[in-house]
Structure formats: C-alpha cells, structure tokens
Amino acid sequence: MKISKEVKTAILVLLGIALFIFGYNYLKGKNLFESDSLYYTEFDYNALSKSSVVTVKGNTVGKVQDIIYDYKTGKTKVAFSVNEQLKFSKNSIVKMYQTGLMSGNALAIQISEEGELAKPGDVLKSKVEVGIITSLSKNFTGVSSDLNTTLKTTDTLLGNINKIVVDESDEGLKKTIAELNATLKSFKELSLSANSLIAQNDQNIAAIIDNFKNTSQNLSQLSEQLKEANLDDTLKNLNTAVASLNNMLSTIDNGEGSIGKLLKDEGLYNNLEGATLQLEQLLQDMKLNPKRYVHFSLFGKKAKQYDAEGNEIKDKE
Template sequence: MKISKEIKTGILVVLGILLFIFGFKYLKGQNLLESNNTYYTEFNYNALTPSSVVTVKGNPVGKVTEIKYDYATGKTRVAFLVNEQLKFSKNSKIRMYETGLMGGNGLAIIISKDGELAKPGDVLESEVEVGLVSSLSKNFSGLSSDLDLTLKSADTLMSSLNRLVKDDSNQGLKATIYELNQTLKSFKGTSNSVNSLIGKNDASIEELLVNFKTMSADLSVVVSELKEANLGNIIATLNSTLTNLNGVLDKVNKGDGTLGKLVEDEALYNNLEGATKELEALLQDIKLHPKRYFRILSKKEIPYEEPQTN
C-alpha cells in the first residue's frame, strides 16, 4: 500500500513537534526517557540557573528544572528532578554550594535516613554553604579597608625613602654611601698592602712553613718515642712512689719514727734548741778565749765568763 505525500508530511510534522518538545525539555534539565521525581526547596535569594546540577556526595543525580520567585513569601522556589531510585527522608537538607570558582552553583542533597521518606512534590529544608566568592563578597569591605591601610603605609614608606635619598646632610643616604665608598677604598688599599707584604716575604714565609713542618715531624718522633718508652709503666711507678711518700708523710704527721718524734715532740725540740744554743756559746767562747781550752798556750786557768752582748 502506497502512503500518500500528505500522510508522510503529517508524520514528519508530528515527529518534528515531538523532537522539539524532547529537546526543549532536555535543555531545561528533563530527560523524557528517564523516570524522574520532582522535589522543591526555597532560598532567600537565587544563585542558580535551570539545568544546574543536583548531586549526592559529589555524584550527579538530577538537575534543576524550574526557578520561581514567590511574591507572597519573598523567597525563591526551586524545583529539581532526581532519579526515582534515590530514596531519602523528609529530614534531608538541600544545600546550595559553589561548584567551582567559575562554574556557578549547584544543589547537593544531604541525605538523612531518619524520619518519613520524601515523596515527589515535597518541599525540603535548604541551607547555603559559604564559598570562596560569597566569602570575598561579604568581606570585601574589610579587604578594601586593609588594602587602603596597606597602600597608605606603602606611600609613607616611599615618601620616607625619597626624603632619605634627597637628604644632603651628614645623616643622609648620599653621605652614608660616600663613607661606605671610602671604607671600601681603604679596605682595597689595605688588601694591596697585605698582598705586597706577602709577595716580599715569600721566602721567609716558605722558610717558616718548612720549619713548622720540621717541628711537626720532630714532635711526631717524640710522641712515638714516648709511646715506645712505655709511658704507662712510668706513670704507674711514679704513682706508687707518690703513694709511699704520702705514707711516710702521714707517719711523720702522726709522730711515728725518729723524724716523726722530732717533728711532733716539743720537749725534744726544746732540748735540741737548748743544746744548739750552748754549742753556739761554747764555740764563741773558744773563739774569744782559746787559752782557756788549750793549756799548752797558757798554764794559768782562766775562769768562764758570760760573753757580753751589745
């Protein structure tokens, strides 16, 4: 059976209308090939667009389909579609958040499993997540004030630097640079003098280094000889000798032995001191009266007399 041109034309027109409706709905965020559910929420202001994404834990599950301003409440009512497989309770919240710095905003369903399951047509509670752009917009006045203070400080700093550069007094930057230049010149002259002195005394410095090297070698030999001389045994013997000497001194302090008694016995000391004085007097008398002790020089006995002291 042949189909007339009129029937073909009618079929094409109907298909065109259906395709137009499908495309229009798709652009609005509705997919006619999927079974979706419509829910609602409200915000104090609108920052969304039709077809804004709806996500759960970062996964897209639907799109915003309609945005209307409610003149009675002064709020923006947002209708959005989600897949019918998604189940959540009426206590869940719809959060508006920034999808990116340049990517606009979207809705996130913060699912709660408590309470009665939400049904298509329910109005869910909303909240707004503060993002970078909104934070900057709220704090722009503070940022501008801080920026103004920073610019004023920078201007003051530049003015101070300008005055410092133009200052021709002794305290100015020019005078400081001049003095620094003179110091560098002096340092350069000193460096040249040192280089000249080193150049003139290369031979002496070389000889000094040779002598130091020789002395280091001799010191190394001495250290080697000390190692070979068994310095440890010498120190041990010296330590033993000092220990014995300490024992002898301890006995002397206690009055043991002849030397100890001589040091500690005061009577013996006094006797020795008296005997010494008498011996000194005897020697002096012999020197003054030798005939008294040597009868060969004189037959007459000369009595003893105490020597006169001046």
Template sequence: MKISREVKTAILVLSGIALFIFLFTYLKGEDIFSSSNNYYTEFEYNGLSMSSPVTVKGNKIGKIEEIRYDFDSGKTIVEFSVTPQLKFSKNSKVSLYQTSLMGGNALAILDANDGQLAEPGDFIQSHVKEGIINALGDDFSGISKDLGVTLRSADTLVSSLNTLVVDESDDGLQNTIAELNSTLKSFKSVANSANNLISNNDKKIASMLENFDKTAAEIAILVNGLNDANLANTVKNLDEMVLKFNQLATGLEAGEGSIGKLLKDESLYNNLDNASKELQLLLLDIKLHPARYRRILSKREIPYEEPTQEELNNN
C-alpha cells in the first residue's frame, strides 16, 4: 500500500505537535502519562498563577488546574491536583505561602493526620501565611525612620572625628594615628612590666596567700574558742552590770540613799565641813595647850583661847 505525500505530511505535522506538547509539559515538570486527584479550595484574593506548585513539606506533589472568580461569593476558587500516592485528611488546610524573596507563591497541604482521608473533588479549607516581604513592608516606615536617625548619628560622629583630628599641617591625621600608636605602645609596656612584676614575685604572692589562709584559719579557731567559752553569757552579764551601774548613777543623781543625799544635800555638806574645821581647831588646841586637858577632872576651869593666825600657819 502506497501512502500519499499528503498523508505523510499530516502524520509529520501531528507528530511534531505531539512532541512539542510533550516537551512543553516535561519542561514544566509535569507528566502527561500520570493520573492525579483533583481538589478545591478558595481564597479572599488571588495570589496564584497556573505555574504555582502544590507542595507537602517543601516537596512538589501537584499543580494548579484552574483559577476562577466566583461572582456569587466574591472569592477566588482554586482547583488543584495532586499525585494519587498522596493520602491526606479532608480536615487538612491548604496554605498559601511565599516561596522566595522575588514574590513567587505556592500552595502547601498541611495534613491534619486524623485518619479521615479526603476524596477527589472534596473542598479543603484554606489558610494564608504572611510572607517575609509583607512583614517587612508593614514595618518599612519604622525601619527607614530608624535608619535615618542612625545615619544622622553616624554623620555627627564623623564630623566630631574630623574636628578631633584637625591640624594646621597636612599630616594631621597621620600625627593623630602616630600618637595613638605611641599610647598603645606605652600601655603595652606597662602591661609587660606588670606581667614581669607578677612573674618575679610569684613565690612571694603565693606565700602571702598561704599566710592569709593560715591567718583566716586561726581566726576561725579563735572564734570557735570564744563560742565554746560561752562568750554570749559573758557579754550578757556585762550588759546586766552596766545596767545596774546606770541605775546606781541615776539614783545618786536623784539624791537617793546616803551617798546620794551626801552628794545632793548642801546643808549636810556644810555641817560636815564645819565639824571638820572644829575638829581641826580642837586638835590644834590640844597640841598647843596640853596642860589644859590634863586638868579636865579639876574643878578649876581654864578658859578657851582662839589660836593666833601665826599658830594656825605654823600648824
């Protein structure tokens, strides 16, 4: 049987069209020979395209089949298909999320894992996950404001630094850096000296620390000894003695008792003073006129004579 040229041309054109369709779907990552299960969901707005993938834990398992606007509900109805090997709950959620910083979106199936498997054609509840770009967009005004403040502060810092290093010569900044370098060298020298001092006196420092430990141990022993000696009772007795002394001093100040009356009663003091003077005169008279007292049993009285000032001074 001889095939005409027209039939050959038609077969070649149809084969080319089929090959083009196969290559196009292959480049899109789709397999035209595999079956799939279709499901439905809805969103308040459309953030998808026909090339948006359907994923599970980041793995592509399906694609968008149709996107249409429902004029009755005012929502976007999305039909998507997944591979038949995927089994998930009808109570799962289909999340719309952002796949990259460039703005690509995709659907992710969040399986509820409750055992109630979804059937092809079921309606799955939707969920929208806020992307990082949207979050940054909401806070961009605050970020730009803070950035402006930061830049102004940096400009002020640079101006202050320029004022600090101003020099009449052309080498002002170099001189400042040289002085800073010299300061750092001096600090390094001081640090090295301190290290050498510690290294050279390491044994002395260790001995001082050992002596300090011994002193602390001896103080602890002394404190324990004072505790064993019932120091608390001693201090208590001392407090009681001081209290009694204070009470005695208070009584003396108030004129209580014999000593208190002696301290506070001026008439008693004057009487004692007068008696002391008279006793002194009596002793002086006995010394000057002993004969007068030898005749004390005599009937003859010898009159008393006041001693002269000279006799008082001599005695």
C-alpha cells in the first residue's frame, strides 16, 4: 500500500501539533503521561514560579501548576499537582522553603496521618520556612549599623593613641619613656650593689649554706633515729594508758569501786566527817585532861576515875 504525500504531510502536522502541546504543558510543569491531582494552598506573598517542584521528604512528587493573586484577601493562591498515588490527610501542611543559596523556592508537603484524607480541590494549610539569604537580608541592616559604630570607635581609639605618641608636653609619652629609662638605670645600680654585697660576703654566705646543710643532715639523722626508736609502739602504749586512765576516771565518776564510793557516797562522807570531829574532840580532851587517860603508879595504887564532865568519881565505902 502506497501512502500519498498528502497523508504523510497530515501525519507530520498532527505529530508536530502533539509535540507542541506536550512541550508547552511540560514547560508549564504538567506531564501529560502522568495522572495528577490538583490541590491548593495560600501564602501572604509569592516567591514561587509555575515550574517550582513539590517534594515529600526530599523526593519530587509534583509541580506548581498555577499562581493566582486574590484581590479580595490579598493572598497568593497556589495550585499544585501531585501524583495520584500519594495519600495524605487534610491536616498536612504545605511548606514553602528555599532549595539552595542561589536557587529558587519550592513546596514541601509535611504529611500528617491524622484526619480525613485530602481530596483534589482541597485547600491545605501553609507556612514559610525562612532561608539563609532571607535571614541575612533582614539582619544586614543591623549588622551594618553595628559595624559602622565599631569602625567609628576604632577610629577614635587610634586618634587618641596618635595624640599620645606625638604629644610634646610634660604629660606625653616621651616623659613616660624617660621615667622608665631612669627606673631601669636605678634597677641596674641596685643589681650592681647587690652583686657587690654578695661578693663581699661570699664566705659568710657559704658558711651559712654549710650550716644549713649540716642542720638539714642532723634533722635527717634525728628523723631516722625517731623512726628506729619504735615511736609508733610508744604512741600505742601511751594511747592504751590514756584509755585505761579514762576508763578508771569513768568508773570513779560512776561511783564504782572504793574511791568512787568515797567520792559519790554522801553517807560515808558524813560518817567520816563525824568520826573526824569525834577524834578531834578526843584529842582535845586528852590534851586538857591527860590524867583521865594515862595513869602511872609505882605501888599499885588504884587509878582515879572521872565522869564525862571531868569530875573525879570517888569510891563508895
């Protein structure tokens, strides 16, 4: 079968029209060979283009199809398409973010599994993620102002330093350097005097060092002798003796033993005090009336007897 030139021309024209339609829609971000679903969201301003991509977790799932400015609300309405295999709820958020330092912006769907599934034609919530360039552009004014203030302060500081250096008055830097030079000369003279003093007393210093060396050796020997003297055993015995003394004092304080009872028993104290008083009275009576207690007779004479008041008791005949 032979095809005529007219048919071939018609076929080529139709193919050209189809390719034109496909290319035009592709440049607009729409692929005729893919099944897409159209959703909407709104922003306060527009930073997108119709070729901006739509991503989920960094993966491209669609493109922006149309951008419409709403004159009533003052918002920018964005229509975007995603692959029909993508499922997400109405609670998902569409985020506009900057894809790079020099590139444009894109949309990212933050999928939420809670709520009813979104359907084509639904309007989703949106938010804007501030990029690096936007943040720097907002803060550049403050940074430049602070930098200008810093430069002015530095210029003032350098000017003051320059005035100090070129000051020819008595308060200038030259006077300070002269005083510093005089101080260094005085220090040099002091060091020379110290060297001379050390040279004159070299022998005395050597003797002092020798004495200190001998003293340190003696202290070392003394420490060795104390170490060999079983000082630890002596201290242990002393601790044992102190512990025994404390135990004995505690026993006495508790009224135990003879000494404890003597110190703590008031009755014994009163008896001793009474006995001491009686002994004192007896000694006083013996001193005043010795005949009452001592009698001496060579011929066997009967001793006289006395009553309690010291009167002589006569025998009854």
